[in-house]
Amino acid sequence: MKLQFSQVSFSYGTQPVLQKLQLQVNSGEFVSLVGPSGIGKSTIFQLANGLLQPDEGTIELDGKPEQNRLGKLAYMPQKDLLLNWRTVVENAALPLEIQGLSRREAHKRVIEQLDRFGLADWADAYPEELSGGMRQRVSFLRAAITGCRVLLLDEPFSALDGITRVDMQEWLLSMWQTLGITIILITHDIDEAILLADRVLVLSEQPIRQVHEFNVALPRPRTVGNRHLPQFQQTSEQIWRVLREARQPATVRLQRGDNR
Numbered sequence: 001m002k003l004q005f006s007q008v009s010f011s012y013g014t015q016p017v018l019q020k021l022q023l024q025v026n027s028g029e030f031v032s033l034v035g036p037s038g039i040g041k042s043t044i045f046q047l048a049n050g051l052l053q054p055d056e057g058t059i060e061l062d063g064k065p066e067q068n069r070l071g072k073l074a075y076m077p078q079k080d081l082l083l084n085w086r087t088v089v090e091n092a093a094l095p096l097e098i099q100g101l102s103r104r105e106a107h108k109r110v111i112e113q114l115d116r117f118g119l120a121d122w123a124d125a126y127p128e129e130l131s132g133g134m135r136q137r138v139s140f141l142r143a144a145i146t147g148c149r150v151l152l153l154d155e156p157f158s159a160l161d162g163i164t165r166v167d168m169q170e171w172l173l174s175m176w177q178t179l180g181i182t183i184i185l186i187t188h189d190i191d192e193a194i195l196l197a198d199r200v201l202v203l204s205e206q207p208i209r210q211v212h213e214f215n216v217a218l219p220r221p222r223t224v225g226n227r228h229l230p231q232f233q234q235t236s237e238q239i240w241r242v243l244r245e246a247r248q249p250a251t252v253r254l255q256r257g258d259n260r
């Protein structure tokens, strides 16, 4: 599914966050969104999934303006939000039950997918028995089982330790390739953004009027070893430059304040 923002503006009260933003994510693409804290990344996700509506402009799904986007894009928040009193199967089945499937049918569909998501031995486990990586797999399964063709992932690996994080990045890439879905990932980790994505979109100004776009010219399938390739280093430096330049005015203000 293709997602497009056309001339989208959005404010929280008097605070503008987006101004006439153009943004497109193509069907089957993996796109990373990076930018400083508070710039508006999560707001873009909430606009995309219909929790918020633009003040101006349109949001299009597969080329058609779509006002009613709730439930059409799956969203996986930073914190996994698993319910402690529900087992793995019961947690993952929740959106299907909300969609109106019987408990029995919802569980059957989840159980069919457990192996693919590396959860076959954990069907009846409760969240507190799972490692951080396992919890994220359950959360990912819960988002993917909805059948939505676009997954919005809001810093999914930020709470994981380094080794688990690398494992999960490689796992996510293999799932993306198997499922053939569109993924948009918010991350603060530039290396992660590059390693996973076809394109990295950098948000650097507030309000957001445009995105800086970087195509990632690395072959697929990718592994963490790709970080040492010259193209990887080059893209990383370009992204850092954009983010550093954007920070300059704030730094200058801070220095002036300190000198006063």
Ligand SMILES: Nc1ncnc2c1ncn2[C@@H]1O[C@H](COP(=O)(O)OP(=O)(O)OP(=O)(O)O)[C@@H](O)[C@H]1O
Pocket: 012, 017, 035, 036, 037, 038, 039, 040, 041, 042, 043, 044
């Ligand atoms: N419900 C809200 N009401 C008013 N202002 C909000 C609301 N949600 C976010 N904001 C403000 O809008 C701006 C963008 O917030 P948003 O959460 O989209 O940023 P972000 O880039 O996702 O940040 P982070 O990386 O810290 O998650 C921030 O200044 C934030 O304080």
